Amino acid sequence: SKKAFIFDLDGVVVDTAKFHFVAWQRLAVSLGINFTEEENEQLKGVSRVRSLEKILKWGNKEIDQKTFEEKLIQKNEEYLEMVETLTQEDILPGVHDFLLRLRESEQPIALGSASKNARPILKKLGIYDLFDAIVDGTDVSKAKPDPEVFLNACQLLNMPAKNAVVFEDSIAGVQAANNAGMISIGLGDQKNLSEADEVFESFLEMPTDYQHQLLNKTK
């Protein structure tokens, strides 16, 4: 049977999460705010604007609208500089093979990302054409944990939500998949992603028979 396979980008397909962390940390330091890795965890899957709002709240800091916008532009420029260094080698372990296997068995594949930089990143990685549909931060208005991004992806693939499998590295993203009534598979740390239906450290740890089972599984 057919499933909709929906991939998050940052932290699932490619480790740009580390670039976001560096760029946010620089921004926080420039505002005299202490920014921890635990806090960064809560920014995964969260939009750019919302992320800065959270950092300011944690740092108990207020800035005017103009500074807010300037900081975001600067953050994104620094982020994009790091993105420039990406090559196909930066695709996370096991992802490329898994995508190729899905294509071979003609399974519909989508990207569901909060990032406004998703399309250029996929092109840079040379895997843009493996996706049948792309929904990113330029397409949606409601951020994860709202299910909008994944529901839109399903709609584009012409598949019902209950037949969708979502791969996510973020808490907000796992919640978005659950809120959409989709199977949620966490990639990363079990203790962060305990709300997911299943968690694997990476695609390499996902057993082949589990991949086959996925094709017949519904939530």
Ligand code: G16
């Ligand atoms: C990603 C990251 C977030 C980032 C957001 C917006 O989402 O996880 O940390 O803040 O996109 O990215 P940008 O600044 O490029 O628009 P996802 O959903 O791909 O994990």
Ligand code: MG
């Ligand atoms: Mg992510």
